[in-house]
């Protein structure tokens with residue numbers, strides 16, 4: 001697709017719920033990495049980590065091969081092991097809970113607030129046991145959780161607070177930027193997220209030891225990487241724990257550096273689209289956007305609306321899809337997936353609010369490259385939904 005001389009690489013005429021923006025500058029950046037001779041563990045990795053730390057305002061950033069790898073590193077860095085419990089929201093992508101299982105721990109599901117789908121700090125408190133080790137919060141849709149409340153619960157019970165910020169790059173809470181709000185924070189650069197590296201992720205922390213544990217874990221558990229060995233003029237290395245190859249290549253980091261420059265502009269664009277939706281749906285009976293809290297800057301990875309019930313959701317979903325608009329549903333409560341029902345013997349009823357809200361939600365298209373005409377088309381199609389439908393609770 002050619003938009004006014006600037007080539008934008010896309011592959012669909014339908015309106016997806018999310019889509020990356022890749023331009024010629026990004027292509028040049030990756031080609032530059034290919035020509036540089038450094039394909040991995042080179043200068044672009046460090047440069048991406050430094051640019052990311054600066055953008056987020058955090059002390060340490062460690063690039064890894066995916067958001068899932070970042071979660072695994074973070075949960076491990078908090079010392080979670082066999083027998084430990086980690087509290088996670090019921091409504092999230094499966095990777096959030098899976099990362100606890102990777103470490104031998106047990107994800108304990110807590111319920112969410114029905115208006116924001118953010119982890120409810122009071123429900124977290126109720127699910128704490130003597131085996132609880134950490135709280136793993138998710139900034140659902142791009143809105144930061146109530147970190148003051150979660151931080152207080154964590155401090156009271158001596159727990160680590162981990163932020164899954166895969167939805168919330170560029171967001172802030174009470175003037176503090178996401179990436180600095182928890183003991184350790186995790187980001188994803190999958191193409192549907194705020195910026196992309198193809199696949200990729202980042203872990204941020206203000207704690208140098210925590211960052212060092214992540215660096216070691218992403219490199220097989222080897223205590224010194226090749227940079228440190230070169231500096232010390234020594235060939236030896238020691239593997240001191242079982243780690244993984246979770247490194248992110250210089251090709252991916254070149255793309256990340258180029259994409260990161262556009263983050264402020266893209267977050268503004270997402271927020272402008274959200275404003276248009278919020279305005280259009282203000283007096284709409286059939287769809288109700290999720291609540292946006294005061295004191296936060298929401299970075300709108302997703303724009304989620306609620307409809308009255310499961311039957312209305314099925315009708316709305318079909319109507320959007322038939323109109324060329326690829327709405328989606330984020331997410332089935334994790335413990336209702338067949339694996340969790342088998343593995344943890346979880347049953348419906350565990351998190352009643354999550355289960356009820358899951359049946360009402362729909363994610364509308366939201367991405368920075370979305371044209372104003374496409375936003376209006378989504379609003380028009382939403383307007384076709386039965387205006388006499390029972391009103392979902394606000």
Ligand SMILES: *Cc1c(COP(=O)(O)O)cnc(C)c1O
Pocket residue numbers: 066067068069092093095096138164166167188189190199200201
């Ligand atoms: C995308 C996402 C992940 C996983 O990120 P990947 O980069 O795809 O591995 C984890 N948690 C949440 C909430 C996500 O949205």
